[in-house]
Amino acid sequence: MDEIVRQGIEEITSNFDLEVVEGKNILVTGGAGFLGSWICDVLVENKANVISVDNLSSGQKGNISHLLGKKNFKFMELDITQPILFDEKIDLVMHLASRASPFEFERAKEEVVNIGSEKEVTILELAKLVNELTNSSSEVEFHPLPKDDPPRRKTDISKAKNLLDWKPKVSLEEGLRRMIEWFKRKLEL
Numbered sequence: 001m002d003e004i005v006r007q008g009i010e011e012i013t014s015n016f017d018l019e020v021v022e023g024k025n026i027l028v029t030g031g032a033g034f035l036g037s038w039i040c041d042v043l044v045e046n047k048a049n050v051i052s053v054d055n056l057s058s059g060q061k062g063n064i065s066h067l068l069g070k071k072n073f074k075f076m077e078l079d080i081t082q083p084i085l086f087d088e089k090i091d092l093v094m095h096l097a098s099r100a101s102p103f104e105f106e107r108a109k110e111e112v113v114n115i116g117s118e119k120e121v122t123i124l125e126l127a128k129l130v131n132e133l134t135n136s137s138s139e140v141e142f143h144p145l146p147k148d149d150p151p152r153r154k155t156d157i158s159k160a161k162n163l164l165d166w167k168p169k170v171s172l173e174e175g176l177r178r179m180i181e182w183f184k185r186k187l188e189l
Contacts, residue, residue, distance in 0.1 A: 009041050021048040025088045028052050029080045030097035032059030039094060040064055044073050051086065054097065055079040116155030117168050126172075133176050 026043055030036040031052025036059065043050045044067055052064060052075045067073040078084055080097050121129075127140045160166040170178070 009038075009045050018042065018046040021046050021092075023047065023049070024091040025049045025051065026092045026094060027086070027090045028094045028096060030054055030059060030095070031075070032056060032061055032063050033096060034059075034063070036094075036096040037063035039096065040067060040073065044070055047072065049088070050074070051076065051088070051090075053078050053080055053084065116157060117172060118155065118157055119172070120154040121172060129173065130176065133173070133180055 021043055026048045028036050028040050028043070028050060031040045031050070032054035036052065036054065040050050040052050049072045050067075052067075052073070054075070054077065056077060061075075061077075064073075064075060068075060076084070124140060130136070131138055131140075157167065
């Protein structure tokens with residue numbers, strides 16, 4: 001295993017209580033991708049039974065080659081848009097399968113389905129809302145935008161509506177409230 005990867009795993013492991021994953025069957029979709037492979041490394045190191053599913057459309061088998069011989073790691077080269085049956089009971093799914101870059105989106109436009117809200121929210125509005133809901137006095141910092149950063153972001157959910165008969169049922173504020181409560185319980189705050 002690469003020394004940088006080893007150091008990264010040690011740093012991640014030292015910052016989180018990962019004993020909760022020991023012995024759990026964890027499915028990582030997109031497990032051969034950049035982020036997915038790191039998550040697989042951390043989970044395997046912490047004695048989880050990891051099933052990595054990736055169709056290798058943007059992930060690379062080389063990212064996980066060092067895990068292939070381990071007894072608590074299984075790789076399946078499959079497309080997650082197709083039904084998959086597992087022999088094991090899955091305790092946790094970490095869904096990281098996604099087109100990773102604007103270049104990937106352009107190549108596979110017909111496959112990308114946006115899930116979000118039709119209401120446009122600026123990052124500043126989102127930051128202020130999170131501060132309000134968490135009773136935080138954190139200050140928002142402003143930095144120059146990257147050259148390729150879009151000036152406006154509004155999710156077009158028409159494909160999700162048409163293909164999946166899906167529309168948002170929870171408002172952003174309510175979703176954030178639920179997430180904050182979950183984290184409070186999980187972190188015992």
